[in-house]
Structures are given as structure tokens and as C-alpha cells.
Amino acid sequence: MTPQHSPFARKLGAFVVLSPEELQLLDRLHSRRRTFPARRDMIYEGQVDRSAYILASGWVSSYKLLPGGTRQIVDFQIPGDFLGLRSVLFRTADHNIEPITRVQASEVQVHDLLDAFNTAPRLAAAVLWAASRDEAMVVEHLVDIGRRDAKQRMGHFLLELGARLKLVGLGSNEGYNCPLTQYLLADALGLSAVHVNRVLRELREDGLVSFQNGKVIFKDFDGLVELSEFDRHYLDHEGPLMK
Amino acid sequence: MTPQHSPFARKLGAFVVLSPEELQLLDRLHSRRRTFPARRDMIYEGQVDRSAYILASGWVSSYKLLPGGTRQIVDFQIPGDFLGLRSVLFRTADHNIEPITRVQASEVQVHDLLDAFNTAPRLAAAVLWAASRDEAMVVEHLVDIGRRDAKQRMGHFLLELGARLKLVGLGSNEGYNCPLTQYLLADALGLSAVHVNRVLRELREDGLVSFQNGKVIFKDFDGLVELSEFDRHYLDHEGPLMK
DNA sequence: CGATCACGCTGATCCAGGTCAGTCATTCTT
DNA sequence: AAGAATGACTGACCTGGATCAGCGTGATCG
Known part of the structure; x- marks a missing residue:
């Protein structure tokens, strides 16, 4: 793993050693770079035409709103993190994602991801690992709040x-x-x-x-x-x- | 999807339509059937030689112990649920898994899973989806406890x-x-x-x-x-x- | 067959953290 | 330059749920 690769590739590299071809595939995911201003939702609950993003710079929060008007922030994302994976895999987004600062992120569509899995199945395992790591953090928050x-x-x-x-x-x-x-x-x-x-x-x-x-x-x-x-x-x- | 397949296959079928070959692959994951008595940990935090399981019957709890002696149960698993996915993907298990009742489950090893991904990449997407669904439930618990x-x-x-x-x-x-x-x-x-x-x-x-x-x-x-x-x-x- | 254990259930008391109702210092607007 | 936001910060008071201490019942067991 060399530093010219994205923080995302670096993260996945912590799980599997990626081949040059796999790294290239990952870099190709970063082609659609977009910028978002602070405080305007990138993804909102119920949204149907969803994308996922890989965060390049800035901070983001994922949260849920409750009928009472309160909200629970589930996690903050920092550069290198994947955002909105669930909103891509599910029929509609089940949570909101809002930039805290100005944000730069690469848009990833479902088929991009699935194509990548098809050509390099090991990437699928790596992404599954990254998702599990995120889940581990949510679990830690649960323990935090519960006990x-x-x-x-x-x-x-x-x-x-x-x-x-x-x-x-x-x-x-x-x-x-x-x-x-x-x-x-x-x-x-x-x-x-x-x-x-x-x-x-x-x-x-x-x-x-x-x-x-x-x-x-x-x-x-x-x-x-x-x-x-x-x-x-x-x-x-x-x-x-x-x- | 026909009922002769496992509840696990049924669950994944809710995400992708699985081909007969893919279904067969899934069924092969169920070969190592094991029984566990109530109350004896199937997986414990820090365990190194880990397996994952697919629950066939009985109830299971996944929890974390805190130094103070209290515990936080993260989730209960019911038949058809995957258990201990994270403990397979991580170096050591990060939580405990304990049967509440007598339990029957199929043991799945990392390489079983990865082999399956290699031959049928769509299965990887399906498992990723199932894992995300579990994460969604943990998130819901977080909201529950937090707000x-x-x-x-x-x-x-x-x-x-x-x-x-x-x-x-x-x-x-x-x-x-x-x-x-x-x-x-x-x-x-x-x-x-x-x-x-x-x-x-x-x-x-x-x-x-x-x-x-x-x-x-x-x-x-x-x-x-x-x-x-x-x-x-x-x-x-x-x-x-x-x- | 008495003992012990697991589990459900209850009243009394206490406290961590919420709510309310502000002040003050910095931006951001116009 | 006045006004409107936003965010940090406080004290006074209130309450949801914890903790403590105990009772009752049915199952298991030596």
C-alpha cells in the first residue's frame, strides 16, 4: 500500500493485501468527485434515488430523526469513511447524512460497486470487512449509551x-x-x-x-x-x- | 425461493434472486451442523480460533461485558440469523455470543465464505446486504436507548x-x-x-x-x-x- | 421433603441527568 | 452599526429510572 492511493484504499488494505489491479479498480470508484456545503443533507431518510459516497475531506454526521423532534446521531464520518452504504443496498435510505463542514466526496453507484465485486471478489470481502468495522463502532456506541x-x-x-x-x-x-x-x-x-x-x-x-x-x-x-x-x-x- | 431451502437462504433471497447454483452453494454452507446447550458461550470476546454460525433453531444473545460487571446485550438472534460474522472477519472476537435456549447451528469457516464469494460474487453482495440489515437493527437499538x-x-x-x-x-x-x-x-x-x-x-x-x-x-x-x-x-x- | 435457586414482583429512597431560563461573546446580515 | 444567529456556559429545580431490600412461587435436587 503506497500513500498515493486514497484513504479508502488504505483502509481496505488493513484487511486484505490488494493487488495493483484491485487498487486500480478502487481508484476508478473515485472518478465522480463532488463537493457539498455544510448543513445541507447529502442523503435523507426515505430518499429513493440513492448514491453512496467515499469521503475525501470534511466531517459528516449520520443521524435519525424521531417524531418528537429529537435526533440521535449514529456516527460521525471522517475522511476515508464510506457513507450511505445502507442507503444503496436498501430500497430507501433509512437515515440522514448531513455534512458538518464543507465536504468533498466521490459518488459511488450500486452497479459500480457490484461491477467491482464481479471482477475482484476479494474486494467484496474487503468491503464487507469495512462495513463490519463500522458496525463494531455502532455497537461500541450502543454500549456507551446503554451502560x-x-x-x-x-x-x-x-x-x-x-x-x-x-x-x-x-x-x-x-x-x-x-x-x-x-x-x-x-x-x-x-x-x-x-x-x-x-x-x-x-x-x-x-x-x-x-x-x-x-x-x-x-x-x-x-x-x-x-x-x-x-x-x-x-x-x-x-x-x-x-x- | 422454495421452502425446502434454509431460513438463511430465504433471508438472502429477499435481496437478490438466487440461481439454483447459488442456492446449492448456500446449502453446502450448512454441512457442519452442531448443537449447543443453553448458557454456555459459543464465542467469547478475545477468542482467536473463531467460527461463524447460521442459526437453525433456538435463541441466542450477543453481548459485551464491561469491567464493572454489567453487560450490554447488543442483539438477540433468532433462526435464520447469521452469528459471529464480525468474529470471523476480525482478528479476535469483539463480543460474546451465548445461547439462551438449546441451539442448533451450522458452523461456517472464513474460507467457506470466501470460496463461496469467489464462485458466486453475487452472494457477496447478498451477505453484505444481510450484514447491513443487522447493522440497521443495531442502529435502531441505539436510537431506542439514546432517545x-x-x-x-x-x-x-x-x-x-x-x-x-x-x-x-x-x-x-x-x-x-x-x-x-x-x-x-x-x-x-x-x-x-x-x-x-x-x-x-x-x-x-x-x-x-x-x-x-x-x-x-x-x-x-x-x-x-x-x-x-x-x-x-x-x-x-x-x-x-x-x- | 426440605433446601436452594431462578424468576417475577413490589415499595421506599436517592441521584444523574434533564429541563427551564437565562447570560455572554462571536460571527454573520443588511 | 444595529440586529439576529450561534455556540459556550450557568444556576435552580425536577424526574425517570437506579438501587436497596424484601416477598412469593414453582422447579430442581440431594
């Missing part, structure tokens, strides 16, 4: 995001830039914005992390890992599983 | 389970048999067992559902759908998407 208190939840979330950003070269154990507002955090963590604010203050006062002016800074990484019961190996892949 | 109160949560859960059982012929809008204890419900819904009991009583007193002696009986289906903000079309697939 951790607000402070642990926030800590775990900030650490996970850090780990993901590190993988694509946008963060380190020192910290990272983060365009999320406290409202977005609240909707992702199942808390109120007010409480998010309180929790962030507590974490700051405890000397664990600070999140101010769009910057997350880990003050006591190990302490935070311990508080949040964060599994250091979760999302870790040391070398491809399949040759 | 619905205990009563809605319970209602939504019982309705979803009903819909899933109906698909495999084990339930109807009248009700279904359900071997889950209040403790299991609690761990799945992020509640305490005590509160589960109270919520079930309230739902019963409201004349919406009763859950007694291993039987869920819908007394006022529409009322429950409304209370729980249940989307009737979620998990509905009228005819395959791809020919």
Missing part, C-alpha cells in the same frame, strides 16, 4: 474519535482538531447540550482532556483511558489479516 | 422482535413465544431488571401488550405502534431488490 455514565461516555467518545483520526493522519495522542459543537455531541451521546457542557467542564477540571475552540487536547491520556474503560486495541489492526 | 424512554423502548423492542419472528414464521401480529427473562430484557434495553418489571406491568395495565409465562401477546397492536413510534416498514422487504 456508561455521561463522563465515561464523553471520554470514550473523544478517545475513539482520536484513534480514528490517527489512522488517517489527522490526529495523535496529543489531540486533534474537531469541528463538532456541543449540540452535536449531545445528539450523538444521548445527552442534553447543557449536560455535555457540564461534563466537558468536569473533564477539564479533572485535568483529563480539554475541548475548546475546536481543539481536543488530551492532558492525561492514560487517565482518560482508565476512566472511560477504553480498549486500546479496539480499531487497532496491525497488518492485514488476509494475504 | 426513547423506558416504555417506548420496551414497546419498540417487542414490536421489532415480533416483526423479525414473523419473517421466519414464528410469530404474528397476535403475539409470539419468547424465552427471554426480565434480566435479559434489562441488559438489552439498558434498564434495570426492576424497572423492566414495572414497565411491563404498566404496558399490561394500559392494555397494550402482555408478556407473561413466556408469551408476548399484543392486546392493542396499533396503540403500541403509536406509543413506540414504530416504523411499520422497517425490516419490510417486498420482493428482492436485484434480479
Whole structure:
């Protein structure tokens, strides 16, 4: 895997070693590059003519709206992530996808993907793996919301995001830039914005992390890992599983 | 799709129309049939020599344990469901899988699956679709726990389970048999067992559902759908998407 | 056949986090 | 430059659900 390939190819490379032909196929998926402004849905629940996207730059949120007017953010996507896979495979999109910042992404249509699978079945396995990894993250959020208190939840979330950003070269154990507002955090963590604010203050006062002016800074990484019961190996892949 | 095929084939058939050859391939996946007693883990977190299974009969729970001793049940599996896909694709299993009742399941190894993908790439797409459907359910649980109160949560859960059982012929809008204890419900819904009991009583007193002696009986289906903000079309697939 | 266990069920009390109702500092508009 | 948004931040108060402590019943077992 060489750096001239897309972050998406890099991600899949963590699972299978891809041949030059397979890499070329992947690069061809990136031909339809599009730009989206912040805050206008790229995909919305119920939409029928759906596309999927591979994120090149910017941040995106996937969420569901409830009749009561509240929303639950299921996950944030960062560069290299696949968006809207489910909306392509299902008859209609089952969730909304909204850019948080200005976003650049490559549009992928169902048949592009299926054609790629036909010519290179190993790609199918790789995409299945990537989808499973996403599911693992959703599962972790479920555990977060179901069984951790607000402070642990926030800590775990900030650490996970850090780990993901590190993988694509946008963060380190020192910290990272983060365009999320406290409202977005609240909707992702199942808390109120007010409480998010309180929790962030507590974490700051405890000397664990600070999140101010769009910057997350880990003050006591190990302490935070311990508080949040964060599994250091979760999302870790040391070398491809399949040759 | 004819009934002599496995529930798993039936499920995939909801996405792609499968050729006789593809069906045969799927049936071959069912060769290693195994039986498991209730309550002994089939797969546990950190396990390295992992298999996946296709459930033939019985109920299973997938859960995560937290250091504090609590657990979060991520999902229950019923006949026709794939179990432990992630534990096959990842280096080690990231969650536990425990039978609730006595269980019969077919063991599937990674290479079985990959061989099948190689000979029939459309199967890969179908499995990807099934995995995405599972993810959609996890997402729904996330919304449940994050943004619905205990009563809605319970209602939504019982309705979803009903819909899933109906698909495999084990339930109807009248009700279904359900071997889950209040403790299991609690761990799945992020509640305490005590509160589960109270919520079930309230739902019963409201004349919406009763859950007694291993039987869920819908007394006022529409009322429950409304209370729980249940989307009737979620998990509905009228005819395959791809020919 | 008494003991133990699993499960359902209940009342009393407590607290994490929600809700309400703001203030203040920065942009973004016009 | 006034006004309108947006986002961070606070204190006062309220409540859904947790926790604790205990009862009843039927099944299993030595």
C-alpha cells in the first residue's frame, strides 16, 4: 500500500493485501468527485434515488430523526469513511447524512460497486470487512449509551474519535482538531447540550482532556483511558489479516 | 425461493434472486451442523480460533461485558440469523455470543465464505446486504436507548422482535413465544431488571401488550405502534431488490 | 421433603441527568 | 452599526429510572 492511493484504499488494505489491479479498480470508484456545503443533507431518510459516497475531506454526521423532534446521531464520518452504504443496498435510505463542514466526496453507484465485486471478489470481502468495522463502532456506541455514565461516555467518545483520526493522519495522542459543537455531541451521546457542557467542564477540571475552540487536547491520556474503560486495541489492526 | 431451502437462504433471497447454483452453494454452507446447550458461550470476546454460525433453531444473545460487571446485550438472534460474522472477519472476537435456549447451528469457516464469494460474487453482495440489515437493527437499538424512554423502548423492542419472528414464521401480529427473562430484557434495553418489571406491568395495565409465562401477546397492536413510534416498514422487504 | 435457586414482583429512597431560563461573546446580515 | 444567529456556559429545580431490600412461587435436587 503506497500513500498515493486514497484513504479508502488504505483502509481496505488493513484487511486484505490488494493487488495493483484491485487498487486500480478502487481508484476508478473515485472518478465522480463532488463537493457539498455544510448543513445541507447529502442523503435523507426515505430518499429513493440513492448514491453512496467515499469521503475525501470534511466531517459528516449520520443521524435519525424521531417524531418528537429529537435526533440521535449514529456516527460521525471522517475522511476515508464510506457513507450511505445502507442507503444503496436498501430500497430507501433509512437515515440522514448531513455534512458538518464543507465536504468533498466521490459518488459511488450500486452497479459500480457490484461491477467491482464481479471482477475482484476479494474486494467484496474487503468491503464487507469495512462495513463490519463500522458496525463494531455502532455497537461500541450502543454500549456507551446503554451502560456508561455521561463522563465515561464523553471520554470514550473523544478517545475513539482520536484513534480514528490517527489512522488517517489527522490526529495523535496529543489531540486533534474537531469541528463538532456541543449540540452535536449531545445528539450523538444521548445527552442534553447543557449536560455535555457540564461534563466537558468536569473533564477539564479533572485535568483529563480539554475541548475548546475546536481543539481536543488530551492532558492525561492514560487517565482518560482508565476512566472511560477504553480498549486500546479496539480499531487497532496491525497488518492485514488476509494475504 | 422454495421452502425446502434454509431460513438463511430465504433471508438472502429477499435481496437478490438466487440461481439454483447459488442456492446449492448456500446449502453446502450448512454441512457442519452442531448443537449447543443453553448458557454456555459459543464465542467469547478475545477468542482467536473463531467460527461463524447460521442459526437453525433456538435463541441466542450477543453481548459485551464491561469491567464493572454489567453487560450490554447488543442483539438477540433468532433462526435464520447469521452469528459471529464480525468474529470471523476480525482478528479476535469483539463480543460474546451465548445461547439462551438449546441451539442448533451450522458452523461456517472464513474460507467457506470466501470460496463461496469467489464462485458466486453475487452472494457477496447478498451477505453484505444481510450484514447491513443487522447493522440497521443495531442502529435502531441505539436510537431506542439514546432517545426513547423506558416504555417506548420496551414497546419498540417487542414490536421489532415480533416483526423479525414473523419473517421466519414464528410469530404474528397476535403475539409470539419468547424465552427471554426480565434480566435479559434489562441488559438489552439498558434498564434495570426492576424497572423492566414495572414497565411491563404498566404496558399490561394500559392494555397494550402482555408478556407473561413466556408469551408476548399484543392486546392493542396499533396503540403500541403509536406509543413506540414504530416504523411499520422497517425490516419490510417486498420482493428482492436485484434480479 | 426440605433446601436452594431462578424468576417475577413490589415499595421506599436517592441521584444523574434533564429541563427551564437565562447570560455572554462571536460571527454573520443588511 | 444595529440586529439576529450561534455556540459556550450557568444556576435552580425536577424526574425517570437506579438501587436497596424484601416477598412469593414453582422447579430442581440431594
